[in-house]
Amino acid sequence: MVPDLPSPSRRSLLASAGLALAGATVGVGATRPTALPDPVTDQASKWLPDPTDHRWHPPVSEAHAREAVGRLADEVERGRELWEELDDDDDRFTGAGGHLDSARDDLESGDHRGALFSATYGMQFAGEDVGVALARLDRDGGDPERLAERGEAILERATAVAEAVADYPVADPGRDLGWYHEIERRIRLARLDAHERDPDRDRTYDARDIGTMYGGNLRAEQRVRDAEYLHERLRDRVGDDAEQWADRVDRVDGRVREAIDGFPSRETVREEVRALDEGTPYALARWKLSMWCYDTDYLVADWDEDLSLLNAVEAAQALAQRRAHDRAVDALVMEPDGPRSFDSGHVIREKRAAMRRFRRVVGDSPAPLLSILTERAGEDIDVAEVGFAGSYERPIWRDRVDAYCYALVARMKLKEYPRVFERFVDRA
Template identity: 35%
Template sequence: MSPDDIPSPSTENSSTGDPSDDSSPSGDSPPDNDSSSPDDTPLVHSRRQFLGLLGGGSAVFAGMSWFAPTWLPDPITDQFVIHYPEPPAHVWRPDMSDEHADKAVARLEQIVEQAQTLKERGDPDSIPRRLQMHLRQGDPTGGWLESAKSASNTHERLSYATIGMMFAGETVGAAKAVLDEVDPEELVERGKRIQSRAEDVLDSFSDYAVSDPTRDLAYLYFVEQSLASARFQSRHWERFVGENDYTNDAIADTYASYLQAEQHLDDARYYRELYRENLGDQTEPFADALATSLTTLTQSIAALPSHVEMRERVEDERDLDQQTPYGAARWELLSICFDGDYQFNYGPDGHRHGHTVQRLVETANALLGRRAHEFALDELDVDPDDTNYDSGRTFRAKRRAVRQFNSVRKTYDSPFAGVLAQDAAELIHAGELGIDMADGTFPMWRNRVESATYYLASEGQMRAFDEVFQSIFDGS
């Protein structure tokens, strides 16, 4: 299963306005609340409850500009963190047509019919134990088909249908294994066909022709992202070459992966057509400019400490673990800002080989993360001897991050800028989770300081946005 297929349906939040500013005093607040206080528990759980309790609406957040958030009890400020308006879940993505989404749902329905027919032909008493979960009675999609059919949002409809293909595909593969109807050579050929067709799509825009690069490259990013999933999931054919002793589980996984790969391939073609439809009459190849920009970004990263070097620095600091706010912040920022995955799977044997726009975006995000590291660490203002972290500081960090995000998006409102800003938006969305889902596993100061690292890393990324964006487009 590709990372792109992880179930994560969410409703887009269009409330990006920030009704408050950062003029609130940051000093002379009462002593921080003790995180072990019996009162340090969530008081309300829904946005409606919270705003109703405090008087409602955006005026609640606007009022926060008149005093320091650290004056409030931590559990109250935690709710400000959770309910403060955030950027949209998807900063920019191409429109999804009803026709394309409905086609995916119809495909899933056909797979379900095939799965049910195959299950009925099998002998329940002959099913190996490891395959019983795939062949149990009921909906082979685990409810995803119904979710796909009922979803009004076309992106969600497509996403739910694609997830359903994994579960229904496992049923098809498991049933064929039980019925002894598996042809290993056909599975090899099917996987190779998907890969070949994906490469044909990639070759069809190899010059990266654009009329407006800040628009057209955004569409091509989504093309390449879908192709990456298709190419990755079609590689299961390698498990059936030669005398390999493949298992029934491998067969079930392969059928599921191929079905999803074929859907991702259709998605790539759909996004490619949108790219073509939006091209102006006058175009120029942008491949060389992309290569130059990629080199510039890579060299900028090379001039900074590597992930390994930064990890060694953190490890070399005496007694630096996650048992203090300072240690927790250092380790969390290392994870957020120095991810090395942007280099992977782009080599000759990688499933993203030749994906220049996707590689450019991931490299740019890696540079933005590294640029954000020192800013975030400084703004956290955490000392090694600290034993607590006030929730008001976390709230201020989120408020600042949202304001910075909105300001940059107002300046850079192109589709590609939206693609590049997605990572910063996701950091803001992820920041509240540690507080909202706190279960007592860690002291609350740890949840709060780690949430603050997400917000400040997002702000740091957006503060470096102009430099990185201009290095890609050179003012275009």
């Protein structure tokens, strides 16, 4: 007679499975990845090392952050007082959407950059409520003409900063160009947020429109304050013996755009992909690579003609992406007529290769400009996980192809960025 064996508990089964997966992950480095079962390598894709948060950000002083948090607090208080005058049971005052509390917590913990970010983000929420109340109460601050005048004043300040940095004096190009990039990025954001008078349209504005305009101006003004603050900090760092880098930036921009012209157009690449047999791993991979590498952001942004460095960096990233696209297509492990399945072991192998290259190219403390150039490549490696953005309504092989392509394109971009970086910092 065979004795009854005790039934394993659910907890013990899960623990055993976890140990098995952990052991398999360790073994990925010593075993051919495609030899392991897909469920094991699916999980291992989440456990492999990811890049550290290498993206450089300019330092923010406590005083600058505290001023921004104070301005947000003033707007929240103003909004609360205005909404107390309104008799509206169908709407309510929402304040800064929780961002004022977050900003104060960040200040308390010493995270000044986080406090500034939360304060700036909260200004749109608080400003919208203030603007709605001003419009409904028929106060001067809710007049579209006054809002346009305020927006124009903000834009004039933004342009003044752009003109002040236009020569790009640098002492250390890899460091200082990173600062100028961040200054110009804030100028662009301010221009997007600030309300401008539209001479081609004769329209009326409702209270919600006024709220959006008021909030946009509030946030744009903070962006300009940030740009002015960063410029002042950078001047102290650069000193009086700096070299002017504007001509070099223009040369890089011109050469990069000339090189881009040698690649097929975005639509040509898309048409080539559309001609492939749909529903295969190869076709999906080609589609993903074309979307990720053939964007047109560097052209859309060119209306900010005075932001030369920002435009040149975006064009250089676009060139690196196009070159990475061709390298990635050549390196694909699947074939056009291959099976309608995909082994997630390829994700493991590619992600490990991408991380090795990331460590060689970026390291632990890259120059500010290099960290800006490679930011997206690090993010690509980070999301190279099976199931990161998956859906239970689609075949699992599609998630595996997504993760594989993220890692592959990151590795190929990281092959290009050292040359791109050298173009900007070369003193020759």
